[in-house]
Amino acid sequence: MSNVTLEIAGRKYTIACAEGEEPHIEMLGASIDKKLSELDNLVGQSPERILLYASLLLADELHEAKAATPSPAPPAADAETAEKLEAMADRLETIAMQLETGASAS
Incomplete structure (x- = not known):
């Protein structure tokens, strides 16, 4: 096991991951941090609420991407x-x- 420290919305989080997954986890953390940096009015919000916003935004993007994907041909x-x-x-x-x-x- 390995640990990766992510900085999201100005807070540091240490995440355990398998050896070799560190770059991928860092990329995901950076993606979440970037998504949150695009939002206004996060000052004073709890870390849980901030991460909830990030989760909802990313889940919405995933949902839209799945809906836009055409059904495969038989x-x-x-x-x-x-x-x-x-x-x-x-x-x-x-x-x-x-x-x-x-x-x-x-």
Whole structure:
């Protein structure tokens, strides 16, 4: 385990993380701090409230990003499966016709 010290809204927080994750955690902390620096009227707010604002802003951005992402196209396997099912249906129809012809000839 490793520790990273982040400065967010002028306060320092020490966070435990796995070895090698330090740069990523520092980048996330910087992102939160930047988001909060864009807000006015945070002076006098409790650390909890400040972090709540940051969480809400980032959650809103994530929500908007997910909503803007187009739905993926159906996998190519679906078209291939449909073709196979159609071929099987054709074969079953042929077999059914042969059975009907054979049954009426008897």
